Amino acid sequence: MSHSNLNKSKISLAIAATLGLSMPAIAQDQAEENNKKNDSFETIVVTGSPGGRTQIESAVAVTSVDAEMIKDFQPSSEAEVFRMIPGIQVAGTSGPGGNSNIAVRGLPVATGGSPFVQIQEDGLPTVLFGDIQFGNNDYWTRFDASVDRVEGVRGGTAGTFTSQAPGAIINYISNYGEIEGGFVKLTTGLGYDENRVDFRYGGPAGNTVNFHLGGYMKSGKGPLDAGYNVSESFQLKGNLTKFLADDVSYIRFLFKVADTQEPNYTGAPALASYSGNKIDNVKPFPGFDGRSQSNYSIHNQEFLIVSRQGDLERVKMSGITTQALSLGNELHFEFADGIVLDNKLRWTDMSGGFTAPFLNATPTSGVIGSEVNGATVAEIRYANGPQAGDVYNKEFLNNNTNVRTNIRDIGSFVNDLTLSKEFDFAGDIFTVRAGYFFMNQDIAMDWHTNRTFSELSGDDPAMLDLFDDAGNQLTANGIAGFNDNWGSCCARDYDLSYTNTAPYVSLDYDTELMTLDASIRRETVDASGWTYAGGASFMTDIDGISIPTMIGNGSSEKLNYSVSYDSWTVGGLYKLNENNSLFARTSRGGRFNGDRQTVSGKIEADGSLNQVGQTAAVDFVNQSEIGIKHRGDVLGGYYTFELTLLQGDFKQSTFELSATRCPGGAGGCVIDAKYESTGAEVLGSLRVGDFSLVGNATFTDAQKQAAGSTDWVRADGIPDLIYTVSSSYDVTEQVRVGLNVTGQSDSIDGAGNEYPASMTFGGHIAYSPTENLEFTIQGYNLTDEFDLRGNGGLVQSSSSQTVISGAPAIGRTMKASVSVKF
Template sequence: MKLSSLYACASFVALSGAFLAAPAMAQEAAQADAADAVPESVGLDAIVVTASGRDKTQLNTSISVSSISAETISNLKPSSEAEVFRSIPGIQVAGTSGPGGNSNIAVRGLPVATGGSPFVQIQEDGLPTVLFGDIQFGNNDYWTRFDASVANIEGVRGGSATTFASQAPGAVINYISHTGKDEGGYVQVGKGLGYDETKVDFRYGGPINDTTYFHVGGFFKNGRGPLHADYTVSDSIQVKGNLTKEFDGGRGYFRLMFKYADTQEPNYTGSPALATINGKKVTNIRPFPGFDGRDSSNYSIYNQDFLIYNREGNLERTKMDGITTNAKSFGGQFHYEFDGGITVDNNMRYTDMSGGFTSPFLNVARTSSVLGSTVNGATVATIKYASGPKAGEVFTGEYLDNNVNVDTRIRDIGSFANDLTVAGKFDVGTGKVTARAGVFYMNQKIAMDWHVNKSLRELNGDNPSQLDLFDSAGNKLTQAGTAGYNNNWGNCCARDYDLSYANTAPYMSLDFDHDLFDIDGSVRFERVKASGYAIGGGDEFDVVSGGVTIPTITSDGVREDLNYTRSYTSYTVGALFKASSNLSIFARTSRGGRFNGDRQTLGGKIRNDGALCTSADAAAGNGGCTADGVTPSVDFVKQHELGIKSRGGLLGGRFTLELTLLKGSFKQSTYELSATKCPGGAGGCVIDAKYKSTGAEIFATYRNGGFSLVGNATYSKAKKQAAGASSYTRADGIPDLIYTLSANYDVGEIATFGLAVTGQTSAIDSAGYEYPGKAIFNPSLRVYPIRNLELGLQVYNVFDTFDLRGNGGIADASVNPTVISGAPALGRTVSASVRYSF
């Protein structure tokens, strides 16, 4: 094909992608170079700083990377971190678990077998916030918040994410901070209209002298939230700052960085709904009477605290405060350019971090399934309200919520990380060779204790009461709606552990850059040292609580002492053809591994001497082994990419386009703690499966005068082969298409009209039921009455669409309409803001 024809096709695809496909990003694709994170270049000319060599533009690098400016993300009106991630092509977050986090983050059709983001690493300024993305009750979206300190977010998928970062064979999402090299900032106050929530965002930075500059930014947030809890569920503060000193005429710099975060945000665990079911098709989904998940939840003033049996052996009252984090970190970045093309970079951070996960889970059950059942050795004859205005009255509702109240105490999830790189660039013939070598080290602590109570409450979205059970003689079988302490999922999940994982990873890369093409390859050698202990639940015993005997489990069962090392290798090879100054074509293949950390524990995979069990050990029952621990300790992902990047003029404006065709596969063996996906509904099981996916991702921007459009879409055919199965079937939880679109029109310097759209096609649950996908429309208006003053009005889900984005579940198929459960997107939510810039 002639280059002119290929360029014309690229222009047509860009226009089609921008107007039809969708999803979203960099309105003015802000980028940051190694010395300054302030956006200073636009589009495909931006230097890539994440999971790369830091010396190439997006157009001339053979990796799939997108940069999204802070302004573009703000225009999308994200209701959670999950919706921030949806703005990055290739990242697939089907639903949202609320502003606290706990979303399942898939990438490029590679599904999440249990929870978290096993193949995606979230970074702040080039270092991970936590080493593993799927830490049990500690997913990586707990620990990072998009705020005013962020200049832009870069997302690298596949390719160099495999070799320039640990535990990230799928993608790296890097939050890049402003540095203050250019003076400026703002203060913004946002207020919910019709609900109680106030947020103050702020940032300011600038030069101190010719060689020194600083930046500080963050937010304060407080309120009861858009789901109208009747007590404060959001109470958060985050402040991030840095100070940079340049030296030797700008050849080097040293940057000090700090972060303080103390956050409390709700975790949305879903709601009931009504639907019509025809075969495996779920349609006509609408709110459940009395519990509309768009604007209500099972957070309740009658359940804002509850008793747990703590690790010290006492009953203790704990707050129902959702997901909490407490982080204090400081770090430093060093950069210097020596003579002869040699560059040294070092990035270091120490983090003291802890938190918690305390939430009422949801499960819809018929009241009749509880009446007549055996609970705590007696037959349930009556159910009564345990609290609220109806306390003591008989409960007669047709359905109730019989799921867990969980309190997980994250005592320590702190870390130390350091990444040192030395690079040299040399002329070779008519091209340049860049050789790079580095070593990454991170020590990740994971210390937690779990408390999962059997609990019952009414199915109601307006301050549901706990429910107590009684036998026919009037004897109370529960206390404040609690039927058991720490025993909801059996002895698997009354855990106490204190683990440490030291990840050492030397890596190297070689790149040959010619005027017409570029060839690169890199390799990473991972070595993970595991230590510490994990204790599972023991035998059930009785505890008297408020005069009622309650069955209890505590962590006095099987103990594992970890003392093993696992090593593995990741690699990638890519090539780029520079068809013109505005068009490049690239191909890449890679194999990356990710270590299965705390999910390896208490599953029969650790020998009595602390080593990983081999398959031979498991077969013979040696050393206390019941399962192979070596093979599933590392999950490998293979990916192949073919992409095109283009820019140019179109209809009087300018466009950019990134389109990548994808093919990938992986095999995963992981531990599932709850009954959600375990066969037979029993808590605690190992899930083994193979996955493969084909698809495409697109990222496009268009600007014409005052009009700008940014969109991204990810299309994938994700398939799963369960252990023992002979064929692949559609993978659950992954829509075929996820997209985001953001359009804005500036009316001179008077106002800006915006419309953001985020949506997806259908997805199936683990039982094969297919749920429809929908789109959420979010309009906004910004008015500038005087210089530096902005008045804003934002609407999320303007049409109040009932969009069940998380995987659903069939609660009662015996009635019409069918009762289901799931996690709907927020309903119509309106907020106003005032911003003053300086």
């Protein structure tokens, strides 16, 4: 909703309240009318459900978050936007580049990415699978000025109205230029180097044509000062809508151009107390405060890799990079006989990279005396930086990889066609909808995971070189091995293609008092392409130092298989009255285990899946839910309230590439487990005069049963409670202030260690001297909380102190902006 419409409604509410002293009936009618205009329950749901219904009339758990709410909340990463949607459980601390683990409704992320959550732009997936290795779906979408709102549908129809999303769909819906106007906004960091320009403009381009353009540009070192520009991003999105002669049918053309570079924060060490598997009193590690520092460094802003061709190549430590060009088309056509055709298509040319300094704090004493490259380490020295050549004598160092993943191609073509027809039976409406979904997803990458040693510091850490007792240098600028940090599994080179076809049918019956619906989807995924794991080790000479090297020229797989499965849901809603509805739903949704099937022993020599691969190919999620949606008037304003009770379970068998979750710390393993969860989602809003409040909470009891075990234990990485509350108040016509909080209860890591509950506060103050000009100051984590938001890892425990690692939220961060509306 536009700012001007919001102001008009607020003025109307104030007038109604005043007139209420003498004319209460008129005031009440006016308030109710304005409440209805601003009520989120009146938003038409367009994601993962039959179209044409408002939220309060839809038998699904759905939330719409508009651009104004997101702007006031000031998320620090793309994934933190999702914390505003109940049911979505994500830490949001991985940074603006992405690579978050996005869970939903207590269904944990067994390895990485978003296995049960699909991110869409304008109703179509950005990538087919949410957990592509080094290609998670939160890399490829950016919230900017082109977005009108973000809509989240959880459970049920998410598994039958699109593919690979039995848990949830998160849909970025563009502004289509229905209302003329736009803005330019300039934002700068206060006390840190980051600048951003947001812009948009749209409106009618004639009697039957609307258009919209929007995007952003961003540059800087970021709030966790990297010493060099880690943010260099640009995105432009546009659309043109032509309405046809009936003024209802339309054809729309869309495009996106993006070239982004943003950091992925890989964690920081911290100090804590540790007793009985409980971690408490978490505070910054001396010399490395994860609230304001990161592992990015001017001494590691570029490094050597050995390319897939076996050549030395120097690459930038550029975080997560994306390059995308997409062209799309939508057609909505209503025939004279009542048949409605909807078709959406998008072609995307997309590539990128993942280049980051992974962090693993380890005692220096554990490296001294260990064997590296066939020799015993006797001494460690600084390899570069102001102390180059000096002996390194700090208690801890970082021995994790510098990783470079070259995403050569992650392009796609997707088309979703539906035909629907309504039948009128004495005022009751029966709707039949049939569709066909097609998507081809390419995934071509080569991985480079160097064995690396560096200083444990948040202030431009230096690289470290290792020496034996004879003074022989064992590493080259901190590199002990090229492409071999996780073994032969992960010196990987592959070019894969997955084609997903899915016919689907939905039946919908709508009466004055209730709706009933059922839908089913038949998925078929065809896999093709090839993979190569690491081959025999050879030596690469770097200034006279021989470094073991591995490239993807070893054992190979040729994929040639097809998997089919069904997803279904049945649900209904009872309309108690215009302000209250009850709904219930049960569903079984599947998701295909894509590139994580490869290099895991699941594929036969002829390209087919063996018995283990067939069992692991599809993960099914069973869900049941019941909910209430309610709204009402209060104090001259209005409120909305939603409560959904839910239960779900799934079984997963997937490949984990790193030693992080593998038993015994071995790189590359298959993880098998069952999961189940019960819980509740709550969403509420309040608007009284110039005050507004919106909040959500997700309660879950998530349990896990490992393969071969009969015991159910608490699932790691899932807090029992996660919540977000955001408020805003118009102090005067020119001044607006707001406060928000996001937090969660305690959670555990894979070893059963419990991490404390936490919360962070944010706020903003805006001043508008004129209707078209606004100055804003925003604050994130105002109390500078060391907010770890979940599990990390235990580095070393002792009676005096415990060293842990994790990914804390960014500390106190202030921004200033000025925007001009026109």
